[in-house]
Amino acid sequence: MTGLPDHLRRATRSRSEAAEQRSRTALSGLVRNGKPINFTAVARAAGVSTDFLYRHPELRALIERHRAKGGVPAGSVPEQTAGSSTSSAVRVLSARLTQEQKARQGEVAKLRKALEVAQGENLALRRRLARYEED
Template sequence: MTPLPEHLRQATRARTEEADKRARAALAELAKAGKPTSFTAVARQAGVSTDFLYRSAELRTMIERHRAKHGPAAAAPVDPPGDSSTSAAVRALSARLARQQEAHRDEVTRLRKALEAAQGENLELRRRLARHETD
């Protein structure tokens, strides 16, 4: 794998730093407003993924400390109204992936059966050929 050019590494660093700043600001806003803090709440407020928050040791520690100090956040609704397009897209892609996996499983099963039949025919033809050659 070819290493990234320096300008792309700098852009990635800048994007990560900006996301970090937004996450810190979101955590401060939630704390100031007295709202329950959770990884999901901070991620929504900052416009970052929860994975980003969990992967950042410092942000993770800050969120966990705040949550421990002020109590756990209430459970997030399954389909938050402001984020329905993202979750709808994820659901649609997940359903599509499940359909493709099922289709591939069916195709593999069909191909295995065809291969077994072909191997059986091949074995039968070899046996017949062996009988004719010994005559």
């Protein structure tokens, strides 16, 4: 089996290099604007997959280094003040999710009980049918 033709190899390399450059540009833009640095944010800004970023050791190291700094840039609003409405929304949604989970668990328990009953009836009917077929 032969490898890719040269023109396809060059095109693939070119696309990869362009994606790597977009990733570097996106990362520097996020840093410059004081945005949180993580693989998802860089991938979205660069138009690449997170898998692409994880597979490129240099990009991965850069993102991890910036993510580790994690400090709030000067002049930005502290997370607690800016995120207070977000955190209350998260609490409300969390409470709603918990209620829905409990409701679903109750429904699942009822359905399991009904299934047990149906399986029991099915078994009884099979046994009756087996007795009639033996004759």
